[in-house]
Amino acid sequence: MSIQKYIDLRSDTVTRPTAGMLQAMFNAEVGDDVFEEDPTVKALEEKSARLFGMEAGMFVPSGTMANQIAIRLNTHLQHEIICDKLSHIYYYEGGGTFSNSGVSIRLLEGNRGRISAGQVLQNINDPENIYSAISSLVCIENTCNKGGGSFYKASDVSEISKICKENNLKLHIDGARIFNALTESGDSEKDFGSVADTLSFCFSKGLGAPVGSMLLSSKDGIKSARRIRKAFGGGMRQAGYLAAAGIYALDHHVSRLNQDHERAKTIGNALSKCSWVEELIPVETNIIVFRIIEEKSVKKIIEELLSMRIKAVPFGPRDIRMVTHLDITDSMTDEILEAIKKIRI
Ligand SMILES: Cc1ncc(COP(=O)(O)O)c(C=O)c1O
Numbered sequence: 001m002s003i004q005k006y007i008d009l010r011s012d013t014v015t016r017p018t019a020g021m022l023q024a025m026f027n028a029e030v031g032d033d034v035f036e037e038d039p040t041v042k043a044l045e046e047k048s049a050r051l052f053g054m055e056a057g058m059f060v061p062s063g064t065m066a067n068q069i070a071i072r073l074n075t076h077l078q079h080e081i082i083c084d085k086l087s088h089i090y091y092y093e094g095g096g097t098f099s100n101s102g103v104s105i106r107l108l109e110g111n112r113g114r115i116s117a118g119q120v121l122q123n124i125n126d127p128e129n130i131y132s133a134i135s136s137l138v139c140i141e142n143t144c145n146k147g148g149g150s151f152y153k154a155s156d157v158s159e160i161s162k163i164c165k166e167n168n169l170k171l172h173i174d175g176a177r178i179f180n181a182l183t184e185s186g187d188s189e190k191d192f193g194s195v196a197d198t199l200s201f202c203f204s205k206g207l208g209a210p211v212g213s214m215l216l217s218s219k220d221g222i223k224s225a226r227r228i229r230k231a232f233g234g235g236m237r238q239a240g241y242l243a244a245a246g247i248y249a250l251d252h253h254v255s256r257l258n259q260d261h262e263r264a265k266t267i268g269n270a271l272s273k274c275s276w277v278e279e280l281i282p283v284e285t286n287i288i289v290f291r292i293i294e295e296k297s298v299k300k301i302i303e304e305l306l307s308m309r310i311k312a313v314p315f316g317p318r319d320i321r322m323v324t325h326l327d328i329t330d331s332m333t334d335e336i337l338e339a340i341k342k343i344r345i
Pocket of ligand 1 (some may be wrong): 061062063064065067088141143144147176178202204213297
């Protein structure tokens with residue numbers, strides 16, 4: 001096997017399909033999924049819905065599309081979403097929330113991207129007040145990317161869901177990395193599926209598939225979501241080749257996520273001892289976010305790492321992110337630890 005040129009820690013989206021996954025894709029039985037005739041896509045949708053105890057699922061090209069469809073499904077014009085200020089839907093989806101659904105966003109200051117039921121309650125607009133938008137959807141992210149991979153306990157999300165129900169709000173869970181969260185919390189998929197109106201997760205992050213995400217909801221919800229997906233240009237034809245990668249990922253790549261977390265914690269621990277690191281967000285899953293001292297620039301550190309064949313990304317004016325994943329091995333982790341030690345103030 002050839003040695004990879006770089007150790008790529010920029011994201012867990014950089015993985016390439018394994019030989020087993022490629023074989024599963026190669027063997028997939030396919031049809032035209034816009035005609036709802038692709039058996040492998042159907043199998044993946046049913047498998048995913050069953051896993052989370054939800055009624056139905058829809059395969060989509062990306063996590064962004066899953067979130068954007070969920071927002072359109074759960075809101076109307078002049079409505080408002082409540083979410084943490086670090087949310088992917090706010091930060092990294094190209095302003096799609098506004099252009100696709102015409103809704104405003106109430107941003108909350110949570111704890112590393114996690115909001116509480118009490119905060120939600122305090123931020124619901126009075127529906128009788130015509131000066132305000134109608135609060136109609138709460139979005140939470142599990143794990144929270146910009147929160148450094150922090151995760152929710154199911155009990156906290158259940159509290160949020162209770163407030164949503166009492167106040168006629170829907171709950172969407174952006175679970176792009178929900179399996180990383182479950183690996184650490186010990187909660188089950190159904191703990192989250194039972195409280196969400198819509199829930200999305202990605203096959204193309206820690207699970208190592210090349211493309212694809214899932215949106216889960218009620219049968220009626222997914223029926224409407226299919227129309228929205230069509231309008232967003234997300235209908236795919238022989239998508240079974242991609243769905244086969246998703247099935248393979250659920251069967252083979254969920255149970256190994258703890259290895260990514262262990263490696264991330266080892267790297268985080270080493271970083272926390274470096275004189276050029278001012279602060280490390282405690283590593284909870286596979287995401288490592290750290291702030292560097294003022295005397296060093298983010299650009300300089302990233303260049304130094306790159307000169308030692310390690311790729312990382314800027315994550316703010318003084319912050320850097322590294323993410324462990326399926327393609328990072330123990331020997332690469334050792335190399336990363338050596339490289340980190342070589343960087344001087
Ligand atoms: C929390 C979260 N949600 C959604 C997405 C969007 O996924 P995609 O890149 O497939 O659109 C990401 C991507 O990194 C993410 O971190």
